[in-house]
Every structure is written in C-alpha cells, then in structure tokens.
Amino acid sequence: MWDTFKTRWQQGHRTQAFPPAQPLPERFRGRPTIDAGRCAAGCTACRDACPTEAITLAPLTFDLGRCTFCPACAEACPSGAIAWTPDYRLATRTREGLLLRDAALPLATALDRKMRALFGRSLKLRQVSAGGCNGCELELQALNNVVFDLSRFGIQFVASPRHADGLVITGPVTANMRLALQKTYEAVPDPKLVIAVGACAISGGPFLNSPACHNGATSTVPVDLFIPGCPPHPLTILDGLLRLLGRLESGRERNTA
Amino acid sequence: MNLGGCSARNGVAVVTTAIPQLAPEAWRLWIVTTCQTARARLLALPTAATAEGGRCVYAILGLDTRNELRIAATTFPAGHAAYPALTPDLPEAQLFERVVYEQHGIFPEGHPWLKPVRTQRDYPFFAVEGDAVHEVAVGPVHAGIIEPGHFRFQCHGEQVLHLEIALGYQHRGASALLRVATPARRAVVAESLAGDTVIGHSWAYAQAIEGLAGVAVAHHAQQLRALALELERLANHVGDLGALAADIGYLPAAAYFGRLRGEFLNLLMELTGNRYGRSLVYPGGVCHAFTAALRARCGTKLAEAERDLKAIADLFFAESTVVTRLEQTGVVAKKVARQLGLVGPAARASNLLRDVRTDYPSGAYRFHYIPPVRLASGDVYARALLRVLEAQQALTFAAEQCRIVHRVEPGAPCESLAADRLVVSLIEGWRGEIVHVVRTDAYGAIDAYDVVDPSFHNWMGLAWACRGGQISDFPLCNKSFNLSYAGHDL
Numbered sequence: 230m231w232d233t234f235k236t237r238w239q240q241g242h243r244t245q246a247f248p249p250a251q252p253l254p255e256r257f258r259g260r261p262t263i264d265a266g267r268c269a270a271g272c273t274a275c276r277d278a279c280p281t282e283a284i285t286l287a288p289l290t291f292d293l294g295r296c297t298f299c300p301a302c303a304e305a306c307p308s309g310a311i312a313w314t315p316d317y318r319l320a321t322r323t324r325e326g327l328l329l330r331d332a333a334l335p336l337a338t339a340l341d342r343k344m345r346a347l348f349g350r351s352l353k354l355r356q357v358s359a360g361g362c363n364g365c366e367l368e369l370q371a372l373n374n375v376v377f378d379l380s381r382f383g384i385q386f387v388a389s390p391r392h393a394d395g396l397v398i399t400g401p402v403t404a405n406m407r408l409a410l411q412k413t414y415e416a417v418p419d420p421k422l423v424i425a426v427g428a429c430a431i432s433g434g435p436f437l438n439s440p441a442c443h444n445g446a447t448s449t450v451p452v453d454l455f456i457p458g459c460p461p462h463p464l465t466i467l468d469g470l471l472r473l474l475g476r477l478e479s480g481r482e483r484n485t486a
Numbered sequence: 487m488n489l490g491g492c493s494a495r496n497g498v499a500v501v502t503t504a505i506p507q508l509a510p511e512a513w514r515l516w517i518v519t520t521c522q523t524a525r526a527r528l529l530a531l532p533t534a535a536t537a538e539g540g541r542c543v544y545a546i547l548g549l550d551t552r553n554e555l556r557i558a559a560t561t562f563p564a565g566h567a568a569y570p571a572l573t574p575d576l577p578e579a580q581l582f583e584r585v586v587y588e589q590h591g592i593f594p595e596g597h598p599w600l601k602p603v604r605t606q607r608d609y610p611f612f613a614v615e616g617d618a619v620h621e622v623a624v625g626p627v628h629a630g631i632i633e634p635g636h637f638r639f640q641c642h643g644e645q646v647l648h649l650e651i652a653l654g655y656q657h658r659g660a661s662a663l664l665r666v667a668t669p670a671r672r673a674v675v676a677e678s679l680a681g682d683t684v685i686g687h688s689w690a691y692a693q694a695i696e697g698l699a700g701v702a703v704a705h706h707a708q709q710l711r712a713l714a715l716e717l718e719r720l721a722n723h724v725g726d727l728g729a730l731a732a733d734i735g736y737l738p739a740a741a742y743f744g745r746l747r748g749e750f751l752n753l754l755m756e757l758t759g760n761r762y763g764r765s766l767v768y769p770g771g772v773c774h775a776f777t778a779a780l781r782a783r784c785g786t787k788l789a790e791a792e793r794d795l796k797a798i799a800d801l802f803f804a805e806s807t808v809v810t811r812l813e814q815t816g817v818v819a820k821k822v823a824r825q826l827g828l829v830g831p832a833a834r835a836s837n838l839l840r841d842v843r844t845d846y847p848s849g850a851y852r853f854h855y856i857p858p859v860r861l862a863s864g865d866v867y868a869r870a871l872l873r874v875l876e877a878q879q880a881l882t883f884a885a886e887q888c889r890i891v892h893r894v895e896p897g898a899p900c901e902s903l904a905a906d907r908l909v910v911s912l913i914e915g916w917r918g919e920i921v922h923v924v925r926t927d928a929y930g931a932i933d934a935y936d937v938v939d940p941s942f943h944n945w946m947g948l949a950w951a952c953r954g955g956q957i958s959d960f961p962l963c964n965k966s967f968n969l970s971y972a973g974h975d976l
C-alpha cells in the first residue's frame with residue numbers, strides 16, 4: 230500500500246497543457262514552408278525525390294495529404310527553398326486545403342452552430358483501421374494516455390459505432406476492409422462526422438495507387454476533417470479535433486485540467 | 487556433416503546460380519531432414535518468377551547455433567503444379583505453404599488445412615458441434631483502437647475449445663509494391679510494413695539493399711541504428727506491459743507504463759523528428775547526426791527511464807492479484823512453440839533460445855553481445871516478465887551506445903545493385919525475427935521481394951495459447967503476444 234502511494238507520488242503530474250507550453254523538438258517536421266522564389270528555372274529535384282508524388286511544379290505545390298513528412302524533398306533541393314517548421318497545426322476541413330503553395334494552410338474551421346451544439350462539449354468517436362500500419366492507430370491511442378488526456382476535452386473513443394457520433398479512419402482503405410468500413414459508417418447514427426487521420430487515409434500515402442487499396446477514406450465515405458502526417462503527432466490530431474469543435478477560437482483552448 | 491543447399495549469411499548476397507535447384511520431392515526431403523536432424527528452422531519460403539513463366543520457390547533454412555543460412559530452390563512450370571506438402575512433417579510450414587498456394591496456385595498435396603490467408607473467399611469456419619457449444623465471432627472491427635481481424639471462438643460455457651483467427655483485412659499489396667516501386671517509395675513502404683516496427687523493418691530493408699549493392703555501412707551509423715532499434719523495443723515492451731495492466735484492471739501501472747512508453751517515443755522523436763523513428767535508416771547509413779547535445783540528453787533520459795521502469799515494474803509484479811491473474815494463463819509449452827515455429831519474446835518465454843541479435847548478429851550486435859533471456863513457463867506471466875528483463879537489457883545497451891557513438895556521417899547511397907543475387911536480411915525486431923528476402927535479375931533490378939514479419943509465425947501461437955482457457959483470458963493472451971495485423975497481411 231505504502232509502495233503504491235510512493236510510486237504515485239514519484240510519478241507526479243504528467244498531463245501536458247494544450248496548447249503545449251514548450252515547442253516540439255527541433256527535428257520535428259511539422260508544416261513545411263516553401264519559397265518558390267528561390268527555385269532555379271527548370272529544377273525538378275524535389276518532385277523527383279518525393280516518394281509519394283506529393284509535389285507538383287509550376288506552381289510549386291505540396292500536397293500535405295500525400296506527404297509522409299520524410300525529409301527527402303528538402304534534402305534534395307539545391308537552393309534551400311523548402312524548410313520544416315515545428316508547427317504541428319495541420320488539419321483542414323477540405324482536401325484542397327491541404328494543397329500548400331506559399332500561402333498559409335487554411336486550418337480547420339469549426340462545425341456549424343447546430344453541429345457544435347450537438348458535439349461541442351461531448352464527442353464520441355469510433356475508430357476504424359482500414360489498412361493502417363498501426364502508426365496512426367498508436368498515436369490515436371496515445372491521446373488516451375495521461376500526457377494528452379483526451380477525455381478532459383469531452384472527447385472519447387467508444388467501442389461501438391452505434392454509440393458514436395463519428396468515425397476516425399486510418400489506413401488507405403484496403404479492398405478487404407472496404408465493406409466493413411461502409412457497414413461501420415452506416416451503423417453510426419445521423420448526423421455523423423468522419424475524420425481521416427494520416428497520409429494513408431487521406432490519399433493512400435505510401436500505398437498510393439496500390440491495386441489492393443482505394444487511396445484513402447474519400448473513396449468510400451464523405452470526410453469532414455483531414456489530419457495529415459505519417460503518423461500525425463498526437464498534438465496535431467488534438468488540434469484538429471478541437472478546431473473542428475470550435476474549441477480553439479472561443480479562447481477556451483487553455484484547458485490544462 | 488554436409489547439410490546441402492547453398493550456405494549464406496545474414497545480409498550477405500549470394501549468386502542466384504549458386505543456389506541448388508532440386509526436383510520438388512528432393513527439395514521437400516531436404517527441407518524436412520535438415521529441419522529434423524540438424525535443428526534448422528524454416529525462415530521464409532519466397533518465390534520468384536522464372537523466365538519461362540513458371541515459379542521458383544526458395545526454402546530459406548536457418549541454423550541458429552551456427553550463424554548460418556542454407557538455401558535450396560525448386561521450380562514449378564506454369565499451369566498445374568503440385569508437390570507433397572511439408573506441413574504434415576513440419577507444422578511450422580503450414581502458413582508459408584498456404585501463402586504460396588494462394589498466390590501462385592502451387593498445390594501442397596496433403597496439407598491438412600489449406601484455408602485462405604489474405605484473400606476473402608467464402609470460407610466455412612471450423613465449428614464444434616454439441617449441445618452446450620456456442621460460437622463467439624469478433625471483428626474485423628474491434629472494440630478498441632486496433633487493427634482489423636476476425637476471431638471465431640468455439641466455446642463450451644466459458645471455456646474456449648478452439649479459436650480460429652482469420653486475417654487479411656490489412657492486405658495492402660506491400661510485397662508487390664516493394665518489388666516494383668522506386669527506391670524512394672520502397673523506403674517509405676518498408677517503414678510502413680508495421681508502423682510499430684519502423685526501425686526493425688527499415689533496417690531489414692536497408693541491410694538487404696546494402697547486401698545487394700555490396701556496400702559496407704560505417705560502424706557508428708550501425709550503432710545509431712542499434713540504439714534506435716532498442717528504443718523501439720523499449721517503447722513497445724513497456725507499452726505492452728501497460729496494456730496488460732489495463733486489461734487486468736490495475737490502472738496505476740497502466741497509466742505509468744503508458745507514460746513511460748511515450749518517453750521512449752519522444753526520444754526517438756528527438757533523434758529522428760518522428761516518434762516512430764521514420765526516415766532514420768536508409769540504405770547506406772542513417773539520415774541524422776548524433777550530436778553531443780543529443781548524446782547527453784539521451785543519457786539523462788535513459789537513466790531516468792531506468793529508475794522509472796524499475797519502480798513501476800516492482801509495483802506491478804509485487805501485486806499478488808496481478809501475478810495470480812498472469813500465471814498459468816495462456817500457456818504455450820516449449821514443444822508446441824518449436825512445432826509452430828514461434829519467434830521473438832513469445833518463443834523465449836516458452837524456453838526457446840531464438841534471437842537474431844545473438845544467432846545471426848549483424849551491425850553493432852556483432853561487437854556487442856546481448857545475452858538472450860528465456861523463461862520456462864510459457865504463460866502470460868513469462869511473456870510479461872520477459873519484457874521487463876529485455877527492457878532492462880535494452881536500457882543498458884542503449885546507454886552504452888550513447889556513450890560510444892560519436893561522429894555519424896551519412897554514408898554513400900546504394901545506387902547500383904549486383905545482378906543475379908539473392909539476399910536474406912534478418913533483424914531482431916521487438917516482436918522477433920524480421921526476414922526480408924530480395925532477389926535481383928540479370929540487370930540488377932529487384933525482381934522478387936518477400937517479407938516475413940514475426941507476427942506471421944506467432945498468430946498461431948496466440949490461437950494455441952487461448953485453447954482450453956477461459957474466453958475472458960483472451961485479452962490477456964492477446965496483449966501478451968501483441969501481434970501485427972498489417973505485418974501479417976502485408
């Protein structure tokens with residue numbers, strides 16, 4: 230008994246404030262910045278280096294929905310036009326929003342008033358892995374640990390789609406999971422939300438155009454929120470969810486519980 | 487003793503023509519006798535296309551005590567192909583033969599149960615008949631945040647008579663992509679084979695390519711890889727202990743282990759910019775430098791983690807209700823583990839010494855011996871305790887690497903691969919033995935790529951562990967194995 234208390238005391242309070250007080254580590258690759266002004270004429274180095282065909286040229290465009298945040302393009306670029314920032318805020322409401330030129334990313338806007346009234350203070354989500362490698366799944370699980378403590382925001386993962394307000398989908402949607410995904414979607418009562426987490430669920434990611442997959446969630450269900458990354462950092466997911474619920478505009482974001 | 491077949495080593499390519507081609511019956515006999523008399527194991531059964539449209543099947547055998555691999559092949563013409571199945575004499579071959587049949591129609595005559603692996607055909611599940619017998623079906627979508635798979639329990643009251651596991655929902659065509667994709671894409675696919683084993687699989691991939699290119703990697707880069715691999719092992723072992731604690735309902739330990747797991751992921755983040763260590767290992771070296779500041783930071787963090795791990799593990803294992811719940815639950819006896827061909831912690835908890843780091847050491851493990859831990863009881867308790875012991879060793883090893891790794895410079899990329907070669911690359915991931923087998927054609931292009939994730943061997947072990955137990959033991963058994971669905975389905 231005494232040991233239990235002692236260990237409890239040693240472990241201390243570990244829950245992290247949100248937004249975090251400390252920036253993420255230096256090597257963390259969040260939102261990239263691109264400075265097309267530096268590009269040499271006719272250079273295609275970044276596009277050729279990218280493993281997931283995330284870059285198109287003229288004008289230089291990054292598809293953050295395909296990007297795995299590997300550093301290949303920045304390393305290949307001879308003129309330093311591409312750099313990584315530690316900004317973890319990446320979620321958008323539309324697929325087009327993830328096409329980054331030089332303008333800022335249109336971060337996710339809140340749901341309309343009616344939906345916010347329904348879900349704003351209590352959101353129950355059902356997770357479906359449709360070919361995810363377990364990377365995104367683990368980061369979603371990590372949201373439940375004492376550090377990120379998702380439930381302090383009134384968001385919870387539930388066991389049954391019938392108890393859920395929405396789905397969180399990971400993975401490129403394999404042919405073998407498509408039917409199960411459809412059925413799970415239908416089992417969620419209306420009105421419902423769909424959140425695509427990770428490069429695979431947004432575009433197919435590393436499995437882009439694989440004959441065994443369907444290039445992500447939009448192939449099968451409508452999506453309300455896109456959270457890019459490979460896998461996205463738990464803070465990226467948390468930020469996306471809270472933006473969707475309108476919790477980051479109303480000044481209530483400093484919920485440190 | 488002449489063992490036959492072509493001798494090979496971990497990560498060293500052999501010339502394809504040096505691999506003996508045997509007639510199917512002779513090939514089968516060679517596999518079975520070598521496994522039965524020389525204590526070899528079947529590590530992989532990859533296939534490759536032949537110029538005539540047929541299929542060449544390679545048997546990769548491992549001689550654990552000799553640090554040696556033996557390879558022999560047989561070729562089947564296009565069209566109807568069959569051979570006497572290995573499985574009746576060598577149960578560990580059962581899943582390999584099912585895959586070869588499913589993908590290429592090569593029929594193993596006499597295979598006891600040739601059911602689907604990754605395709606979804608109409609398949610009548612095994613059913614136990616009887617008055618009070620009932621069936622419980624779970625999945626593919628499970629209650630938690632986990633990958634999909636389908637489980638059928640045949641129960642008599644609370645007792646599980648039989649558990650059948652049907653996977654394949656995660657099949658993404660990964661092996662095919664690894665064969666045809668550009669080198670840049672191959673690297674991210676390799677990292678995504680199992681997202682909790684990024685370092686393990688990306689290292690196995692890099693080691694295979696380095697073997698084919700004949701490139702030697704700088705020692706410090708190898709040490710950094712090993713450091714990352716042990717961090718990955720730590721994160722997962724500690725995470726699994728937390729998951730077990732949660733399933734028992736002992737929440738303090740669940741919360742503390744869960745938090746500690748995050749510390750290792752965050753360390754990987756500081757090292758690589760990604761919590762799972764993506765884009766660290768690439769063919770030829772490592773992507774990131776190991777600076778003095780990082781070295782110091784790693785050292786402090788590891789020392790803290792060592793103290794925490796001890797305190798939390800002591801708390802967990804001192805609780806008699808925890809120990810009673812784990813002991814004698816989900817037992818896999820040594821003999822069964824050997825027959826099923828289990829690998830990794832699951833094998834070592836059933837008293838089988840199998841560890842690539844000591845049996846087929848490569849990279850930094852050639853210079854740094856990690857004495858493998860094994861336990862005898864084969865139950866959930868053994869699989870849990872083994873994780874603590876391995877985590878402690880990993881901490882010591884990682885701290886040691888932190889002290890000695892100094893300059894790390896990116897190596898030369900592996901651009902051209904030798905023609906007509908085959909390489910077997912083995913890495914001991916946290917779940918066990920990872921095998922990548924890669925073959926090049928006459929132009930030095932990859933024409934066959936086969937991956938065996940440790941889960942491939944171990945799913946049957948989980949089904950076995952549940953047999954005869956209570957259905958409520960399943961979550962514990964499951965967590966104690968913690969297998970990859972994506973790694974199995976590929």
Ligand code: SF4
Binds near residue numbers: 279281298299300
């Ligand atoms: S960081 Fe993204 S855009 Fe750049 S090369 Fe990697 S996947 Fe492509």
